[in-house]
Each structure stands twice: as structure tokens, then as C-alpha cells.
Amino acid sequence: MTEESPDIDAPAALAGSAPPVDASADLPLLRIEGVGKKFGAFRAVDRLSLDIREGEFFALLGPSGCGKTTLLRMLAGFETPDEGRILLGGRDIAPMPPHQRPVNMMFQNYALFPHLSVRDNIAFGLRRAGMARAAIDIRVAEMVALVKLDGLEKRKPDQLSGGQKQRVALARALARRPQVLLLDEPLAALDKKLRESTQLELMALQRRLGMTFIIVTHDQEEAMTMANRIGVMDAGRLEQVATPRNLYEAPHSRWVAEFIGDVNLFDGEIASRDPHRLIVSTRDGGTIVVAEPRQPVGKTAVSIAIRPEKVKLSRRGPALDAIDSHAINRLEGVVTDVSYLGGLTVYQVKLDSGAMVRSSMANTVRIDIDAYSAGQRVVVWFTPDDCVVLEQ
Secondary structure: OOOOOOOOOOOOOOOOOOOOOOOOOOOOOEEEEEEEEEEOOEEEEEEEEEEEOOOOEEEEEOOOOOOHHHHHHHHHOOOOOOEEEEEEOOEEOOOOOHHHOOEEEEOOOOOOOOOOOHHHHHHHHHHHOOOOHHHHHHHHHHHHHHOOOOOOOOOOHHHOOHHHHHHHHHHHHHHOOOOEEEEEOOOOOOOHHHHHHHHHHHHHHHHHHOOEEEEEEOOHHHHHHHOOEEEEEEOOEEEEEEOHHHHHHOOOOHHHHHHOOOOEEEEEEEEEEEOOEEEEEEOOOEEEEEEOOOOOOOOOEEEEEEOHHHOEEEOOOOOOOOOOHHHOEEEEEEEEEEEEOOOEEEEEEEEOOOOEEEEEEEOOOOOOOOOOOOOOEEEEEEOHHHOEEEEO
8 A cells, every 4th residue: 555645635625526527628637658567578568658637537447467457556656667657747756656656556455454443544654644643533534434434443454344444445545635546456355236336436436536546447347337438458558548438339449349348240341332331241241231430441351340239139120110121230040048137138149140149138028028039030130320340
């Protein structure tokens, strides 16, 4: 835990609402410029550049070994970049030791002192910084109230639940009022229901404080739920930075489309262009009509990505009275697997071409008399607007 960071006084940090994130701000709070880090011959972070705005909840998302934790540790000062700069408020903090940075980090294992009470764990960094006892008492009381630990101040960590330990670690990290709070997989040790409720609490807390949070996670749902923007990393590089919606609906690459959520992919070549549409000849789906991409496609070889919730099933095909029949992509196949998940049912369909397609359909009635069963023949359909064109 970086407990010796400067005591940044944040007026209104503990009261009132955070101002909305200013997307047009000229200067970001945190600017990472061409940062690289190697461990022997392995390049963990590869000349990465990124801007993070003040008051933003930002997520670094990626598979194990992609470099996201190494990047977080460089922001905290526990690793030194081999190249590049890390600018916080315009000041290069890359050469600065951890205890001098206005940054705090909350670790996955919480790193609480087992022999200290809740109160003393929270106060630890404040004492190390030489804060007056009366001021410490006030600050600790603020933190206890902030994370809802009232009445637990005298307990030791082994007398707390996992969720309570997480709150103590969060209070300790916030007690110094850092400009940036770094969270390294902070919810990984919690069970599903507690993790979901804690996600909402962290979001509300971040908005209330108006502080910049940067969270590292490999959990896509967690990142999509909590973050204003997400940076998807792979092999030490940023593959895409976008809002959760844009990341899901408009991935920049096949890799991002496959990594974020479930997706159906058809590989093919652009055969022709109609007004506002592309005609793509695919191996597994025949001819597919797609809406003209927002960004120009420079290659003939493309992949068509369709999310499962965009894929509809029917026994005879879609009703065409209100739909342009030429704008419907129709494929036929047989249902092979059915997974009932409560709010939705996921169907696996084997097309006549042999390819597998995944369809996710909402359960909108209590007993779905229109549900499909394994072995049933169906028509799979989707519109051109449901398709995203990705260069191979």
C-alpha cells in the first residue's frame, strides 16, 4: 500500500456530488507517453500512450499477462519505466518514488495489518505522514462513515468478513486523499452477489468524491459495469480505448470483438457495394448484406461480426410485412443446445454449412411457449444494421 503519498487536500472530496467528466478538457489529469517496460527479453508494456481525464473511472481490461498490472505498478511507482513519461497534472512522476506521488493503490489481497484494529489500519499512513492526532481522528471518522464501517473500528482484520476487509483497505487508500486511486483486481476475492453490490457502491463513491479511479481487471462484466471508458490491452499494447457501449457495439478489430462478450463471426470478401450497403460473400453464411461501415474498409477480405442478441430465430423466418425483405439475412440450421439462464435463453444452432451460430433471446413471458428445443429446425436471421465489418 502506498501510504506515504502527499496529503492532497481535496475540497468537497467528502461532500457533494462530483462534477460531470468534461470530455472536451484540453489537458488530461494523467498522460502516459510512450511508456515501455521489459523484464529480460520480455516486453511487458510496449511504448504505450494513454490519456485519462480528471474525475474519470477508467478500466484497464485484458487477459493474464497482457501488461495491465505492470502498467498500474508503474503508475504507483513500484516499477520504473524503461522509456517514456508519466505526467500527472503536467508533472513527470516517472522518476518519483512511490511515497512522494499523489497516488494510492489498493491491492487485490488488501494487505491489512493483522495486529492493528480497523481504526489503526486506516490511520497508519496518516501517522507515517506526521499528521496531527486530532486531524487523524477527524479523517479516520470521515473514512469510517464513508465506507460504512461504523461500530467496527476496534475489530481486527480476522474478525471481519471479506467485504468488510475490502472496505477497510479502500478507506486506508482514500485517507490520504490521493489525486488518483489505483485498484488492482479489488473485488476478485468476493462472491458474485457481494461483488455486484460492491461494484455499485464503488461507482457511487467515485462519483461522490469526484476522484480519478483506475481499475485493473480481467472481468469484462466488471469493467463494462463500472468504467466510463475501458482500455483493452493485449501483449503490452492498447488495442482499443472506448466507452463500454462503443467497445461492444463497434470493436476496432476481430481480436477485440472476440475478447469482449460473445460474437458470431463470418469470414468473407466484399463482392460489391450497393448504396449504403456492402454485399459480402462468406464461406459459412453465403451472401450477407451489411450496412456501410462508418469507417472506410480498405481491404477486400473482411470478417462480419454479429452479437448473439442480434441473432433472431424463427420457425419460418421473420415476418416481412414491416421489414424490407431484401434487407434480411436468412440462414437455416438445427438447434443443437439450449441454455436457460433466467432472463434469457442461449441457443446454439448448427447451420447447414456446418458452422455454429449463437443466439441469445430474452425470456419476456413467464412460460415461453415459443421456446425452441434441441433438434428443432429453425431459420436464423439478422439485419444489415446488426452486422459489424472488421478487416482481417
